[in-house]
Amino acid sequence: MPIAALADRLNVSGSTVHVRLRRLEAKGYIRGAQLVLDYSKIGYDLHAFVGLSVSGGDIGGVFRKLESVSSIVAAYFTTGPCAVFLELHCKDRAHLARVIQEEIIRIPGISQVKSFVVLDEKFRRPPNFDDL
Secondary structure (H helix, E strand, O other), rough: OOHHHHHHHHOHHHHHHHHHHHHHHHOOOOOOOOOOOOOOHHOOOOOEEEEEEEEEOHHHHHHHHOOOOOOOEEEOOOOOOOOEEEEEEEHHHHHHHHHHHHHEEEEOOEEEEEEEEEEOOOOOOOOOOOOO
């Protein structure tokens, strides 16, 4: 939400909102803001999630190696059958296959890979804190 819209909603000035946001950032409540890219407009038409099973005890080492894979935009340590869940943006299916086969599966400790291709994102939204 733009600062001006937030200021209107809170019935305060834009500068007041700006100061409060900086204070929340300084205290660690807000970790920053980000742009939301339309990946398809820059040639990355395939959005996928990949679940990884990890054998051995060096999950930290797996995450450190995954950081070097540029197609991965987010990595999560999770419960369930996949200890690691990744979000990727790739140019196409062939690009996704190359990333999995040439970069991800070669990382020591990864024992199984499960991929999930996104057909369509139906919505994305920030959390609703009105009920708190």
